[in-house]
Amino acid sequence: MSNVTSEARTLMDELRSFDKGWFFDLGHPLLNRVAESFVKAAGIGALQAVSREAYFTAVEGAGVDSGTLPELPGPKKRRFQDLRGENCKKSLEIMVKNTGKESFQWGLVAGVYSGLTYGLKEARGTHDWKNSAVAGAITGAALALTLEDTSHEQVVQCAITGAAISSAANLLSGIL
Numbered sequence: 001m002s003n004v005t006s007e008a009r010t011l012m013d014e015l016r017s018f019d020k021g022w023f024f025d026l027g028h029p030l031l032n033r034v035a036e037s038f039v040k041a042a043g044i045g046a047l048q049a050v051s052r053e054a055y056f057t058a059v060e061g062a063g064v065d066s067g068t069l070p071e072l073p074g075p076k077k078r079r080f081q082d083l084r085g086e087n088c089k090k091s092l093e094i095m096v097k098n099t100g101k102e103s104f105q106w107g108l109v110a111g112v113y114s115g116l117t118y119g120l121k122e123a124r125g126t127h128d129w130k131n132s133a134v135a136g137a138i139t140g141a142a143l144a145l146t147l148e149d150t151s152h153e154q155v156v157q158c159a160i161t162g163a164a165i166s167s168a169a170n171l172l173s174g175i176l
Contacts (some may be wrong), residue, residue, distance in 0.1 A: 029118070030115060030118050030119060030122075033114050033115060033118050034111045034112075034114055034115040034118075035111070036114075037107075037110040037111050037113070037114035037115075038107035038108070038110055038111035039107065040110065041106040041107045041109065041110030041111070042103040042104065042106055042107030042110075043103070044106060045102050045103040045104075045105065045106025045107065046099050046100075046102070046103040046106075048102070048106070049098065049099045049102040049103070050095075050099055053095060104146075105143060105146050108142060108143065108146065109139055109142070109143050112135075112138065112139045112142050113135050113136065113139040113166065116131075116134070116135035116138055116139065117131055117132065117135045120134060120135060128170070129167045129170045129171055131170075132163075132166040132167050132169065132170035133163040133166065133167045134163070135166060136162035136163040136164070136165060136166025136167065137159040137160070137162055137163035138159070138162075139162050139166070140158035140159040140160070140161055140162020140163065141155050141156075141158060141159040141162070143158055143162070144157075144158035144159070
């Protein structure tokens, strides 16, 4: 019994240590920051994708008319495309593939943004809204390039949106 308790304490100590340092030690703070941001955001992206699919499955199972549900904007307005495979194995394969793609997109956004803000801070010697705007614009453009059938207008729109959101977050962080 005491052996189990000591193992539990060790695990709890490891979990507490995440607040003090990095998940990874890749030898450079920039690499550590990018890797940690990627992994955390990819996990959140996977949870978001699976929970969205679970929601739509539950709604369909309950027999709720989809016309009464509000439409979601953009490419995520419905479930994973082609989720209803010939069998459960095929459906699971499609869900894993689509969840992986969405996780990659979330991780890409977090890793690129985190790495750029860190790099710009080191290069310019300051962290301000300008760093956030540039990092947000580049991150938005990178995200747009992961979408299917990306147009020039979508890349520009995502870059502008990324710059605006990250600049606003930077400016509001001092207020809140």
